[in-house]
Amino acid sequence: GIQVEQSPPDLILQEGANSTLRCNFSDSVNNLQWFHQNPWGQLINLFYIPSGTKQNGRLSATTVATERYSLLYISSSQTTDSGVYFCAVRLAYNTNAGKSTFGDGTTLTVKP
Amino acid sequence: DGGITQSPKYLFRKEGQNVTLSCEQNLNHDAMYWYRQDPGQGLRLIYYSQIVNDFQKGDIAEGYSVSREKKESFPLTVTSAQKNPTAFYLCASSILAGGRTGELFFGEGSRLTVL
Numbered sequence: 655g656i657q658v659e660q661s662p663p664d665l666i667l668q669e670g671a672n673s674t675l676r677c678n679f680s681d682s683v684n685n686l687q688w689f690h691q692n693p694w695g696q697l698i699n700l701f702y703i704p705s706g707t708k709q710n711g712r713l714s715a716t717t718v719a720t721e722r723y724s725l726l727y728i729s730s731s732q733t734t735d736s737g738v739y740f741c742a743v744r745l746a747y748n749t750n751a752g753k754s755t756f757g758d759g760t761t762l763t764v765k766p
Numbered sequence: 767d768g769g770i771t772q773s774p775k776y777l778f779r780k781e782g783q784n785v786t787l788s789c790e791q792n793l794n795h796d797a798m799y800w801y802r803q804d805p806g807q808g809l810r811l812i813y814y815s816q817i818v819n820d821f822q823k824g825d826i827a828e829g830y831s832v833s834r835e836k837k838e839s840f841p842l843t844v845t846s847a848q849k850n851p852t853a854f855y856l857c858a859s860s861i862l863a864g865g866r867t868g869e870l871f872f873g874e875g876s877r878l879t880v881l
Contacts, residue, residue, distance in 0.1 A: 655825075658808075685868045695803075695854055697872040740808060744868050753824070754870060756801075756808040 656681045660741055660757035667731050667764050675726040675760045677741030685744035685754065686717050688726050692737050700726070700739075731764045738762070769793065770873035772857050777878050779851075787842045787876045789857035796862040798840035799870070802826060803854040812855075815840055816862060844878060851880045 657680040667673055677686070688700040701708050701715040703724065708715055712731075717724040728735055738759040745753075770791045779785050791798065797816045801809040811824030815834040829848025834840055844851045854877050858870045 687870060689872075695856075695875045695877070697856065699869075699871065702866055702869045742809075742870065753811065753814060754868065756810075758808045 656683070656743060656745055656755050658741060658743055658755050658757040660739075660760050662760060663758070664761045665763070667762070669731060669733060669764055669766050671731050671764075672727070672729045673731060673762070675728070675739050675762075677724040677726070677743075677757055679722050679724075679741075679743045681722070682746040683719065683722075683743040684746040686719075686724055687742045687754070688715055688724070689740045689742065690735075690737050691740060691759070697740070728762075731762075733764045733766055736762055736764045770857060770859055770871060772855075772873035772876050775874065775876060777876060779878070779880050781880055782846045784846060785844050785851075785878065787844070787855055787857075787878070789840045789842065789873060790838055791840075791857075791859045791873075792838060793859055793871065794837075795859035795871070796837070797860045797868075798834070799858045799860075800824075800830070800832065800840070800842045801856045801858065803856060803875075809856060812842065851878055853878060 659678045661676045686704050689697045703715045703717045705719045712729045714727045738761050740759045741757045742754040773788045799814040800812040803809050810826050813832045815821035831843045856875045857873045
């Protein structure tokens with residue numbers, strides 16, 4: 655099956671700093687999502703970004719599908735950004751629509 | 767409001783008992799999924815369903831069972847055959863046609879502890 659690798663596994667920042675999280679995948683995908691898991695376990699949808707660049711406030715994401723990676727940028731980080739960030743992908747030729755594979759996540763801690 | 771509702775949020779059971787986790791969605795999504803998350807790890811797919819009365823095994827289906835009798839509902843039973851049932855269980859749904867096919871939306875999760 656497809657392999658999804660996220661880096662770094664852990665990241666500690668001071669409030670106000672910027673960061674870049676990376677998601678590498680081993681095969682062609684037609685669906686890529688970024689999620690934020692809050693301390694209560696809920697998964698919040700950040701981006702649906704199979705290709706291209708999107709921005710939402712302090713967050714932006716870029717997926718380069720031909721090179722099999724995606725980046726999540728967090729600018730001017732806040733303590734509420736803390737949590738685990740997951741990347742999830744779905745194979746381009748997967749006839750079982752919506753069967754997504756998750757990476758192991760990046761745990762972000764933002765200190766005040 | 768539209769969304770996915772999981773219940774219960776917390777569940778404690780004795781070893782050897784079957785337990786059923788509920789998942790209901792009012793988003794009119796075609797597909798529904800169950801994922802399992804262990805501490806410090808990502809999500810692993812247990813079962814998924816694209817249409818009523820049909821479902822497929824995911825990567826870790828052993829010891830679990832599901833049903834899809836209604837489009838809105840996809841309950842998960844954790845059977846006594848599941849060797850390590852203590853985990854966080856997440857239900858999701860998605861559409862299967864259109865520009866954002868397969869985009870997952872999650873419920874708040876159910877935390878199962880087997881004593």
